[in-house]
Amino acid sequence: MATLIECKLCPRHCRIGDGQRGNCRVRSNIDGKLFTLVYGKPCAIHIDPIEKKPFYHVLPATSSFSIATAGCNLHCKYCQNWQISQNPPEQTENVDLSPQAAVDAAIKNRCRSIAYTYSDPVIFYEYAVDISRLAKSKGILNVHRTAGYIEKEPLEELCAVTDAINVDFKGITEDFYRGMSEATLAPVLDAMKTIRKWGVWLELTNLVVPTWNDREEDIKNLCRWIVDNLGAQVPLHFSRFWPMHQLKNLPPTPVATLERAYEIARKEGLHFCYIGNIPDHSANNTYCPNDGKVLVRRIGFTVLENNIVGGKCKFCNTAIPGIWS
Amino acid sequence: METKTMTRRDFLKTTGIFMAGLFLFRIKDFLNLMSAKKNNFPPSRLVEARHYTRADHLAG
Numbered sequence: 001m002a003t004l005i006e007c008k009l010c011p012r013h014c015r016i017g018d019g020q021r022g023n024c025r026v027r028s029n030i031d032g033k034l035f036t037l038v039y040g041k042p043c044a045i046h047i048d049p050i051e052k053k054p055f056y057h058v059l060p061a062t063s064s065f066s067i068a069t070a071g072c073n074l075h076c077k078y079c080q081n082w083q084i085s086q087n088p089p090e091q092t093e094n095v096d097l098s099p100q101a102a103v104d105a106a107i108k109n110r111c112r113s114i115a116y117t118y119s120d121p122v123i124f125y126e127y128a129v130d131i132s133r134l135a136k137s138k139g140i141l142n143v144h145r146t147a148g149y150i151e152k153e154p155l156e157e158l159c160a161v162t163d164a165i166n167v168d169f170k171g172i173t174e175d176f177y178r179g180m181s182e183a184t185l186a187p188v189l190d191a192m193k194t195i196r197k198w199g200v201w202l203e204l205t206n207l208v209v210p211t212w213n214d215r216e217e218d219i220k221n222l223c224r225w226i227v228d229n230l231g232a233q234v235p236l237h238f239s240r241f242w243p244m245h246q247l248k249n250l251p252p253t254p255v256a257t258l259e260r261a262y263e264i265a266r267k268e269g270l271h272f273c274y275i276g277n278i279p280d281h282s283a284n285n286t287y288c289p290n291d292g293k294v295l296v297r298r299i300g301f302t303v304l305e306n307n308i309v310g311g312k313c314k315f316c317n318t319a320i321p322g323i324w325s
Numbered sequence: 326m327e328t329k330t331m332t333r334r335d336f337l338k339t340t341g342i343f344m345a346g347l348f349l350f351r352i353k354d355f356l357n358l359m360s361a362k363k364n365n366f367p368p369s370r371l372v373e374a375r376h377y378t379r380a381d382h383l384a385g
Binding site (some may be wrong): 003004005006007008009015021028030033034035036038039040045048089090094125126127153154205 | 366367368370371373374375376377378379380381
């Protein structure tokens with residue numbers, strides 16, 4: 001007799017009939033059991049600077065072994081990686097890479113961390129957790145780039161083996177999440193609070209999309225929420241939108257818009273703000289919140305100068321939050 | 326906007342930097358990894374997911 005299954009990994013709570021898959025395209029009900037179809041089957045493997053994730057407060061100038069599988073539980077109109085996130089694994093080129101092989105490859109290539117990224121690691125949850133446990137035992141950090149659309153119980157299990165998470169804090173309204181990503185905002189807010197509660201290092205990214213989430217009031221509200229609920233020390237990266245996927249009709253985000261967002265964030269009290277996708281901008285650098293000196297100077301993803309010693313500003317000895325060793 | 330014509334020297338310089346980058350990042354190892362173990366779908370062994378329940382008892 002066919003058994004209906006309810007997946008409880010993400011807030012969609014897909015009810016999946018026999019032989020069918022969840023919204024993410026990679027979890028399937030087979031004879032009454034739910035299986036992940038992408039375990040050990042990444043379709044993207046790269047070595048990237050950790051700054052690309054982006055993590056600016058985690059092991060600067062180190063390499064991160066980055067992997068992803070097909071699928072995603074969001075459907076963002078602007079997705080840069082839609083070829084893998086919006087396709088099932090039948091339509092991606094997949095490689096066999098067991099959790100042990102992933103960790104071995106990271107070690108062999110002198111990567112200090114493994115990054116679960118590109119699509120969304122929520123949908124290859126079991127694979128990511130198993131790699132993370134092995135990596136942790138070898139002293140390799142586990143870092144995630146995610147939309148944070150995940151239920152609390154699996155998130156807490158994940159936090160136990162994860163060192164840093166960058167959440168795409170896409171917007172501050174339910175309308176935005178519904179219209180842009182076919183998702184909801186509230187679970188993402190809860191996820192960010194859970195991550196902070198667990199002490200996992202958190203950085204946030206906000207992709208500023210012209211006409212969608214670039215109003216000054218929205219940016220102010222987003223920054224205010226961060227300060228009130230997560231703390232002023234959580235780094236926030238404003239990222240420049242480029243016409244992509246289903247939003248090729250829009251222009252790239254004007255630099256002036258990003259600079260204004262940066263000013264608003266600083267005014268709201270956030271200590272560490274950045275502008276991404278503009279390689280030579282001064283807002284790529286990390287500044288000491290106490291004396292204003294340049295702590296980490298970057299161009300693009302390359303670190304040119306690092307003045308953080310023992311986790312502190314070398315000029316005034318102020319402790320700088322992050323994972324520096 | 327004025328466009329700049331790439332000279333032969335620029336082209337060789339860019340190519341040289343690119344080749345040096347490939348060597349430094351050992352792309353060859355990854356190409357070997359990708360080609361030697363490339364496998365299509367479906368996987369030979371399925372792994373059971375976590376965080377799910379049976380839903381037969383739910384109405385609707």
